[in-house]
Amino acid sequence: MEFINNVPIYVQVIDDIKRDIVNGILPMGGKMPSSRELALKYKINPNTSSRIYREMEAEGICFTKRGLGTFVTEDKETVVRIREKMAEDFINSFIQGMKGLGFTREELNHLISIKYGEGGA
Amino acid sequence: MVLECKELRKKYLGKTVVDNVSFVLEEGSIYALLGQNGSGKTTLMKMITGLVKADQGEMTFQGEKLGVKAKEQIAYMPTEAYFYDYMKTKDVGKYYADFFEDFNKQHFDELLIQMDIHQKDRIKHLSSGQIAKLKLAVTLARNAKLYLLDEPLNGIDLLSRDIIITIILEASREDNMIVISSHLVEELEKIVDHIILLNKGRVSLVGEAEEIRETRGKSITDVYREVLA
Numbered sequence: 001m002e003f004i005n006n007v008p009i010y011v012q013v014i015d016d017i018k019r020d021i022v023n024g025i026l027p028m029g030g031k032m033p034s035s036r037e038l039a040l041k042y043k044i045n046p047n048t049s050s051r052i053y054r055e056m057e058a059e060g061i062c063f064t065k066r067g068l069g070t071f072v073t074e075d076k077e078t079v080v081r082i083r084e085k086m087a088e089d090f091i092n093s094f095i096q097g098m099k100g101l102g103f104t105r106e107e108l109n110h111l112i113s114i115k116y117g118e119g120g121a
Numbered sequence: 122m123v124l125e126c127k128e129l130r131k132k133y134l135g136k137t138v139v140d141n142v143s144f145v146l147e148e149g150s151i152y153a154l155l156g157q158n159g160s161g162k163t164t165l166m167k168m169i170t171g172l173v174k175a176d177q178g179e180m181t182f183q184g185e186k187l188g189v190k191a192k193e194q195i196a197y198m199p200t201e202a203y204f205y206d207y208m209k210t211k212d213v214g215k216y217y218a219d220f221f222e223d224f225n226k227q228h229f230d231e232l233l234i235q236m237d238i239h240q241k242d243r244i245k246h247l248s249s250g251q252i253a254k255l256k257l258a259v260t261l262a263r264n265a266k267l268y269l270l271d272e273p274l275n276g277i278d279l280l281s282r283d284i285i286i287t288i289i290l291e292a293s294r295e296d297n298m299i300v301i302s303s304h305l306v307e308e309l310e311k312i313v314d315h316i317i318l319l320n321k322g323r324v325s326l327v328g329e330a331e332e333i334r335e336t337r338g339k340s341i342t343d344v345y346r347e348v349l350a
Binding site: 005007008009 | 151283307330331334339342
């Protein structure tokens, strides 16, 4: 994974994990890597990796079973909420960017309908 | 806090190379000791290991004055390659095992395998990247409390760099501390949690890496450029 160095690393990794959960790469109720494994997977500092789990637990994205490890939430609502929130963030930054270029709503709709069919290239 | 350095100073021939430097190191963290060439990084590491005597200042290790006992728990990897050409890599391991009680031969062997260096390789036939990895292996094979790694990534190709970073991360534990000196800030962004930035022998920034990114919205690399500008 490529990191942007001016954004906290933990934020970027959490986003990546959320994407994996939304896509089902990390299935609901599935076991997540240990904090150490996560650090090695993303080649990040082990303390950053512990923080990632703390933040995700606080958000209800995952939970810890004592002595067994950390698991992806089993709550479908939560996953739906994450998916919607991520989509909203994308859309907002997209609309902001296009507005900044002076595109109108009609032009935007038109562009999307053309480009979507092309696979969003 | 495990290591505390207070108001350290060092002059060489009238030139101040370490000027009123104070900082503390805590367990379970990886520190980046950043600064340009000549900013005092190596001198500072050598002061902690006792290879260079401070003109002034104090150092304590686990609450006691930093002395012989403490130094047994400090593993230092200097920048220069200090192996003899006639040695094989396994001799380097034996050499270290003779010197350091905390040297773990089995761990050394495992690290060599991970680094794709063979026990029978002769030092004089190793590439500079392999020498760098071997230096790291003998240092990290010690079961120390504090590891001081002077420029472990300097002049290393990309693939070796990945291996070195993985091995450093694997060596980090909740009960030890690792200090990595470098002028290549970008390489260390993700792997350190604390920054100590030296400029002309003085500390110009100390802080937590994520906090610096969060509060300033900038990378450590950008902050480094700003401070030195």
